[in-house]
Amino acid sequence: MTIPPVTTSRKTVGASGLTGLTRSSFGDRAAAGVVRWGFVAVTILLVAFFAFTEPNFRTVDNLFGMLKFIAPTAIAGLGVMMAMTVGGIDLSVGASAGFAVSIAAWTMVIGNQVGGVAIIVVLVCGLLIGALNALLIVVARIPDLLATLTTMFVIVGLKLLIVDGKSISSKMSLADGSTAPGSFTADFLWLDRGSIGPVPVPVVLFLAITALLWFLLERTRWGRALYAVGANAEAARLAGVRVQLYRTFAYMACGLLASIAGLLLGARIGQGDVSAGNSLLLDAVAVSLVGVSVLGIGRPNAWGTALGAVLIAVMVTGFTMIGLPYYAQDFGKGIVLLVALLFSFTFSRRRTVVVAGSHTN
Amino acid sequence: MSLSNASPESPASPPSPAEGNDTTVVSLPGDSNNGFSDSAPSDTVVSLSGVSVSYGSNLVLRDVTLSFAAGRITALLGANGAGKSTLIKALSGANPRYSGTIEVGGAVVALSSPTVARGHGISAVHQKVADGIVPGLTVAENVLLDDLAGSRHPLRNRRRDLVDARAALAVLGLEWSDRVLRADAGDLRISDAQLLILARALRSRPRLLILDEPTSALTSAESDRLFEVLRALRADGLAIVYVSHRFGEIEALADSAVVLRDGVVQSHSERPFVWNGILHDMLGRATELTHQRAQSDRGATTVAEVSAVTLLAESAPVSLAIRGGEVLGILGLIGAGKTELAEILAGLAKPRAGAPAGALAGAPAGTLTLGGEPYAPRRPWDAIRAGVVLVPEDRQRQGILPGWSVMHNISLPFLRASSRLGTLRSSRESTRASEVVSALDVVTENLNTPIDDLSGGNQQKVVVGRWLSAEPRLAILDEPFRGVDIAARREIGARLTTLVRTGAAAVVLSSDVDEIVEVSDRIIVLVAGSIALDGYADELDRSTIVEAFLGETAGNASPRDGAPGETEPRDIPQHPPLVNGPRL
Structure with missing residues (x-):
């Protein structure tokens, strides 16, 4: 392998030489390091701070508690990340998760089915919602922001129609005065309360999905193709990538992940709360945006998204423990997001950051 | 290389190896009546002395000293990465972080932004046509874009816009109908968009016009039209810096040629140009100018x-x-x-x-x-x-x-x-x-x-x-x-x-x-x-x-009828739009 050497001496650059390539000054490297590790450092500092000030913070229970608390957000955020890999975004994740909560409850309580059936129904619904988004974006060529915003309304409305606008709880009384035949089954509630070894099920799911998506995106050719679609769809198409297929896949994966997030929420709440999932969208988008900027990767990625979720969990838990009111949380999240975006767009040397909505059809 | 204004037989193109060696001098027949300035630069409009630009630790433009005179077209040549774009950016105010001095009309100026540069009479037309057009705005609004960005006329009047735009286009001899002027500029074909940008650059009545590969998107007939316009502008006393890879165009247009290599001015020669020498300066080694195949392969299957x-x-x-x-x-x-x-x-x-x-x-x-x-x-x-x-x-x-x-x-x-x-x-x-x-x-x-x-x-x-x-x-x-x-x-x-x-x-x-x-x-x-x-x-x-x-x-009497289906009143073409992608 003979790559012509390029040194700082202008002579060797030669006639067809390149410009602006040598950039190894200390300042540049330091800046790159800050962009790359800044977020990790902030997370560690925050953990250290809370661990010193609050003894309860530094327990294993609290660690798992935090991860469990954030798992639905993280998984929904991973869904948004999938849409972002192909250069899109999905605003319907919160609605999809809420839909999953109500549909799971409806299947078990009204339909009197076991938890396993409810889970399958919910996952199929998630895939269908993703397919609907893909249909609107890929086939009908509606810009992703608008298409998924529309889907969000449609899903929320559909959910309310199905459940008559009410939360569904076990053995609730129905409109005709009778009692609902079913209830939340133990196997469904296991999704939240169970654990595999010492690790709670939501945490296992969170970490397993993150690892799986990391492998898919970074190590397989399908992941590379997804990123290629996000980077330059036209060039990807000309390189033989089935662009529409990958975009469809990304939105369906997003729908599936959102419905998994919904399952975890439903199992945590223990009833089909109609308002569940309402706040999930903003958190999920925030987490995936943080994911773009951490580690200086500059594109949507799985571990970054997970780390973003963990950072928010640490912050929220820590704030609660040191006695800050719950409404301080949103301010904290806002600051985290702001810093993340500054890292992605302002301090990064990258010219192109692949983020949501950057292209439509 | 484009055909420029050469009739098929005239060697506006470089010499073939048969007649060319290191000392071959190419010149157009009838140099004198082609309107080239015959005297040495007299009326300097813009001059640079010791201008350098570095990106990071990399010096991409080194101690450039040049001057551009009124009524002359100066060609800027160089291989990819030689520093041409960097020089243009500094001159047009797009990169204010240059060192050295740039004088306009004898006074030292700080070209801190394109607006400032325009204020000093330096206008640039950059290579990417698509970057110069705002799709969604009408053709007329695009012609007047600099006004829209400035604050001179906070209230726009559509009728006045049309009049102003027509006046600006008339400088190039273009008579676009109102229907075209009201159409979305994103639908213009690329060559028309190129002319639009040129018209815009000329609106501020510049003293120095910089053109970066203006013909790369034009057909040769359209290039010829552009050249006519440029010759007329030169006759009006405009100083023009013309960047191109195409020797034929430079041979047809330029009064002098500046060669950059590795950020350094290698030569600054006057017409008639010694092309082998210019090529040598560009590449830093001897290269044959043309490369004609002695014999062609013939495929069998x-x-x-x-x-x-x-x-x-x-x-x-x-x-x-x-x-x-x-x-x-x-x-x-x-x-x-x-x-x-x-x-x-x-x-x-x-x-x-x-x-x-x-x-x-x-x-x-x-x-x-x-x-x-x-x-x-x-x-x-x-x-x-x-x-x-x-x-x-x-x-x-x-x-x-x-x-x-x-x-x-x-x-x-x-x-x-x-x-x-x-x-x-x-x-x-x-x-x-x-x-x-x-x-x-x-x-x-x-x-x-x-x-x-x-x-x-x-x-x-x-x-x-x-x-x-x-x-x-x-x-x-x-x-x-x-x-x-x-x-x-x-x-x-x-x-x-x-x-x-x-x-x-x-x-x-x-x-x-x-x-x-x-x-x-x-x-x-x-x-x-x-x-x-x-x-x-x-x-x-x-x-x-x-x-x-x-x-x-x-x-054909009308030189721009290269493509089929074109009708003479410049209509909105059925060509691929400028900015949107092709069908998927």
């Missing part, structure tokens, strides 16, 4: 056959055989059907249904065969799998993945071959990438360098090399030399020859006669969707080619 395919709505069906073992150059103006042919072969478009007259149900749509088998690719992937690859026309939009490394740009079409059970093997990717880099001498720091950091010519080498590494049966290169310097062009040409020697076929499509003559064994001239000429390069005269290429346009 037919690799692909196009039968009765209609390229343009109004044109007759075309049939041709693409043979392995030869480089087929297809020469044609923009709109002659070149890109259509490339797209049909590469699976981007289906052959049109038969000729309009026979457009009944069941009319044959034209067929393709590949290696004797029927071939009907429905998408690029089908073509790639069948061994047909396309180097697309627009590198930035269709070729590269911005922000991705050289290696990942190269491996994108070969993800399947680079992986096992779906898992990517980076060793396979880097093997292929380093082969490409060394086969074409791509100048890059390493394989992980972002492709954006490479110069345009090297990016193009990456894209070409990527596709040739597929070991295709048929390689199609659509305008592969646009914005590519002569050294890179030679390397790509040599690589194509290597490819066809293995029995594969290569098709190069271009609107530049010299590019086609340089790389092709066999030459086809496409005019208005039909084959006007088909022959082997060593049996064809350059003038025969040029004659066929210009076709009807040569004798």
Whole structure:
């Protein structure tokens, strides 16, 4: 392998030489390091701070508690990340998760089915919602922001129609005065309360999905193709990538992940709360945006998204423990997001950051 | 090189090796009546002394001292990455971080922004036409864009806008109808957009006009029109800096030529130009100016056959055989059907249904065969799998993945071959990438360098090399030399020859006669969707080619009627829009 050497001496650059390539000054490297590790450092500092000030913070229970608390957000955020890999975004994740909560409850309580059936129904619904988004974006060529915003309304409305606008709880009384035949089954509630070894099920799911998506995106050719679609769809198409297929896949994966997030929420709440999932969208988008900027990767990625979720969990838990009111949380999240975006767009040397909505059809 | 204003016989082009050696001096016949300034620079408008620019620790422009005089066209030459763009950016205020002094009319100025530069009378037309147009605004609003950005007229009046826009366009002798002026500028064809930008640049009545490769998107007839305009502007006393890779244009236009290499002014010569010397200054070594093939290879086997395919709505069906073992150059103006042919072969478009007259149900749509088998690719992937690859026309939009490394740009079409059970093997990717880099001498720091950091010519080498590494049966290169310097062009040409020697076929499509003559064994001239000429390069005269290429346009009173279906009042064209992508 003979790559012509390029040194700082202008002579060797030669006639067809390149410009602006040598950039190894200390300042540049330091800046790159800050962009790359800044977020990790902030997370560690925050953990250290809370661990010193609050003894309860530094327990294993609290660690798992935090991860469990954030798992639905993280998984929904991973869904948004999938849409972002192909250069899109999905605003319907919160609605999809809420839909999953109500549909799971409806299947078990009204339909009197076991938890396993409810889970399958919910996952199929998630895939269908993703397919609907893909249909609107890929086939009908509606810009992703608008298409998924529309889907969000449609899903929320559909959910309310199905459940008559009410939360569904076990053995609730129905409109005709009778009692609902079913209830939340133990196997469904296991999704939240169970654990595999010492690790709670939501945490296992969170970490397993993150690892799986990391492998898919970074190590397989399908992941590379997804990123290629996000980077330059036209060039990807000309390189033989089935662009529409990958975009469809990304939105369906997003729908599936959102419905998994919904399952975890439903199992945590223990009833089909109609308002569940309402706040999930903003958190999920925030987490995936943080994911773009951490580690200086500059594109949507799985571990970054997970780390973003963990950072928010640490912050929220820590704030609660040191006695800050719950409404301080949103301010904290806002600051985290702001810093993340500054890292992605302002301090990064990258010219192109692949983020949501950057292209439509 | 474009044809410029040369009649087919006149050597506006560089000399052929037969008559050229190191001391050959080329000049147009009738130099004197061509309007070139005959005296030394007298009326200096803008002068630079000791201007340097560095990006990071890298000095890309070093101690440049130059002056530009009124009524003169100064050509700026240099290979890709020589510092031309950097110099232009400093002059036009786009890069205020230069050192040294720039004087305008004898007074030292600080060109801190394009607006400030315009205020001092320096206007620039940058290379990318699309960047100069705001789609969504009307043509008139685009002409007056600088007003809209400024605060002089906070309230706009549509009627006044039309009047102002018409006045601005009249400077170029353009008479666009109100319908055109009210249309979305994004729908303008690229050559009209180029003229629009030029009109805008001239509105502020500049003293120095900078043009960066203004003809790269123009047909030669349109270029000729532009040249007439530039000559008129020169006669009016405008100083013009003209950047181009095309020697023919410079020979036709410029009064003096400045050669940059590695950020340093190598020479500043006056007409008549010594082209071999200029080339030597550009490349830093002796290179022959033209590169005509002593003899052409002749392909033996037919690799692909196009039968009765209609390229343009109004044109007759075309049939041709693409043979392995030869480089087929297809020469044609923009709109002659070149890109259509490339797209049909590469699976981007289906052959049109038969000729309009026979457009009944069941009319044959034209067929393709590949290696004797029927071939009907429905998408690029089908073509790639069948061994047909396309180097697309627009590198930035269709070729590269911005922000991705050289290696990942190269491996994108070969993800399947680079992986096992779906898992990517980076060793396979880097093997292929380093082969490409060394086969074409791509100048890059390493394989992980972002492709954006490479110069345009090297990016193009990456894209070409990527596709040739597929070991295709048929390689199609659509305008592969646009914005590519002569050294890179030679390397790509040599690589194509290597490819066809293995029995594969290569098709190069271009609107530049010299590019086609340089790389092709066999030459086809496409005019208005039909084959006007088909022959082997060593049996064809350059003038025969040029004659066929210009076709009807040569004798036509209106010089801009290269493409078919154009009607004289400049109407909103049915051409691909400027900014939107092609159909998916």
